[in-house]
Amino acid sequence: MKTSIKFLSAAALAASFSIPAFAAPETFTVDNTHTFPRFSYNHLGFSTQLSRFNKTTGKVVFDREAKTGSVDIVIDMKSVDTGFNLFDEHIQGADYLDTARYPTATFKSTRVSFDGDKPATIEGNLTIKGVTKPVVLTVTSFQAKPHPMLKKDAIGANAYTIVKRSDFNAGKNAPAVSDEVRIDIALEAVKE
Template sequence: MPKTLYTTAVAAAIGAASWAASAQSATYVIDPTHTFVTFEVDHLGISTNRGRFDKKEGTVQFDRAGKTGKVELTIDTASINTGTAQFNRHLQSKDFFNSAEYPSAKFVADQFRFDGDKVSEVAGTLTLLGQTHPVVLKAKRFNCTQHPMLKREVCGGDFETTIQRSRWGMDYGLKMGMADDVKLLIQVEAIKQ
């Protein structure tokens, strides 16, 4: 094979391999209208307090074939919504989220674990009240599909974990018998760009 033809063939093969590798990884933007971050916490053994954060944004890098990914999800802590304005204000105060000083919480992850071709866990860190600690979200459901109206691929699922809020310095009410364990439920959908 002539040298120039060989060089051209090798360059084409390398280019094709690079394109194939990059084609596997895609960027997805979190759809805020189909993404909800909610919490549940025991209230003095009487009932369960629930709430959600109305404002959130983020991106996902996802390579299904390579079984890798990255997530960045930012939550506006002042957007907490329990359905009761007075309770919202207390949760925004220094007793809990201190939203004036720490207006956002952030989950960042770069470890995707799979069960077959489905994401089973996403491991990363949660930054809250200026402190960062590891968190693992377990997938209760995960799927990617072509969205019939958007005409683009959408990936998402239902994830959950339980954290001890005191790890982040949120210890209001613990001495009065309020629960430390908080269950986080994250329903997320992200649209391929």
């Protein structure tokens, strides 16, 4: 009987070493020097204009083993950069971004879907001018690896979605200036 108990104990101990450890979710802080949401729209049928926001903060949680994640982003709408100071001020007015009343926009994920080891789509709620709408971000690239300069784990991604300005009470001059706006985000984040 003692031999059986010793054998079972040894077998249980050996089995515990052979079970792979599950990675815990890791939290990454957005690198605001390499994270820029951009937006593009058709201007009067002449061209597609491209502008960006210069200040973004947030957190990303990523669990490679469980294939789960979450994204929580805050965009400083007053940091809009069209390349022309006068237009930056104009677009911050009440007819468009209304940054006096709504200085930030947010994106909070509700679901991340994976294709293999990488996120493929991120569903979530986008809030602009106090209006919240569900959107789906399509991830076009994703990388998780040690940062060569910071010597910490990091992630990077590119993703996009398409929204209508009018859905967020910012539809002035549509359709001459397209109601449809493509939002692209280039994101890098470093492990806490």
